[in-house]
Amino acid sequence: MKKKKILIRIGSLRHGGAEKVLITFLKNLPKNKYEVDLLLNLKSGKYLKEVPSWVTIYHLHKGEMITTNKPWEIPVKAYRRLYEELLKFFPIILYKFILKKRDYDIELIANHRLLEEVLKSPLKTSKKVVWVHNDLFSISDYTPARIKDFFKADKIWVISDKIKSGFEKLASTKDEKEKLIRIYNPIDSQEIVNKSEEDIDFTFTKVKDEKIFVAVGTVFPQKGFDRLIKMHKKLLQEGYKHKIYIVGDGYDFKNIQALIKSLKLDDTVKMVGYQENPYPFFKNADYFILSSRYEGYPTVLFEALTLKKPIIATDVSAVREILQDGKLGKIVENSEEGIYKGMKEFLTQPEIAQKYKQEMNEKELPFTLENAVSRLTTILDHL
Known part of the structure; x- marks a missing residue:
């Protein structure tokens, strides 16, 4: 042939x-x-x-x-x-x-x-x-x-x-x-699982009852990391302990670093940069968050689903398809307020996040x- x-x-x-x-x-x-x-x-x-x-x-x-x-x-x-x-x-x-x-x-x-x-x-x-x-x-x-x-x-x-x-x-x-x-x-789900088990040169630390959100993506304005950080600051001011790890690099990296510094968040937001293997960060976090202003098909959500991480995602293209209209994760308004409300819900009502995790375990992933x-x-x- x-x-x-x-x-x-x-x-x-x-x-x-x-x-x-x-x-x-x-x-x-x-x-x-x-x-x-x-x-x-x-x-x-x-x-x-x-x-x-x-x-x-x-x-x-x-x-x-x-x-x-x-x-x-x-x-x-x-x-x-x-x-x-x-x-x-x-x-x-x-x-x-x-x-x-x-x-x-x-x-x-x-x-x-x-x-x-x-x-x-x-x-x-x-x-x-x-x-x-x-x-x-x-x-x-x-x-x-x-x-x-x-x-x-x-x-x-x-x-x-x-x-x-x-x-x-x-x-x-x-x-x-x-x-x-x-x-x-x-998407190769088995590869994702295998790589999440690998050791990496990074120490994950958190105090008792502190939750960790992980966000993964190229550091462009499209990804909305700026508004994620602002809502993180607002929640801290209200007394909700948590940290954020942002995994990725891009031309907006220094701007995001400057924002973190100006808001005095160096202890609670970690810009870990580009990682050859990002999957251990998924595994060691409590929740995954997608704060994007727009997307095409955010495959990072599939990676979070594969590793059974409760998800908060802004309502951008394909999110409803991937998360089955909210059955497999929390879909929030595409705004700072939407990100704030989603994070606050997971921080104040962890049983909701646990319910999403249970749904992931019981359902066969669609792709x-x-x-x-x-x-x-x-x-x-x-x-």
Whole structure:
């Protein structure tokens, strides 16, 4: 049987949800059926070493991601941007001199920001697939007119019913609606459990009756860590003892650190930074909290469910689907007040959190690695 040739594009393999999902997907693809090339804008990230050996990696740049504007970094950032723009306007250079292949059956972007790049591909016979991980309708610079451009692709993979519904409202024809495919992200639950048992170089400390909330994610404004910290301060002032561990790194890290310092919370909020293995933090916390302003499909909730941690989550895209309309976790208003009320409820009525934990233990989790990968490969086979 002839293998299908697939080009997959993503910015990098840093520590993010979309990157983790892509790696899990690649690790579970049958190599006897597909020939995969992976093109990275920046060859870096924690998941780079996990790319299967049979996948060929190409890149536009090497080095680390630059998230600041230090004077000596600006020329490198400018060069990278100009180089990417050059390849966007003259894609034949990319395909002829970097990829050196012109016969892909499928070109898939695993980052919605690369839409223009895949649509400008010089390969006219390949199927163009866009994998949308974010709720674009919650991002200010994605206007309806801009989102309509996604229908120029052959297929649009969306990871939640809410995102699919948003696209369907913009679809002008039946053909456009049929381009939409609702998929489940592949999550390896056994790997999560195994890694949660590993020893890490971190000491978990808490006094008697003190609860620990853990929040995990890239430190961007999207994740709402600023409002989580403000509500933490408010609860402390009301006498409710608890701590917060924030696991992750990102360009907003120093701003969040400054906020913690200004509110005099150094003893109760721990910014532990990027962790190769975040799962022991889930295991050693009492509760998991998602304070995001918007999301696509927060796979971190699945990780918390796998490790049986009572969840508080703002009402953003896919949360209701993952938490089964509140059966598996506390869904709160997407606001500071909503975060405050959810945390206060868990702190004052721990039996509610325990009830969610019992529900998790009794229910079979709705998403499995095998089903998700099987669904994705079936879709690829029919393109």
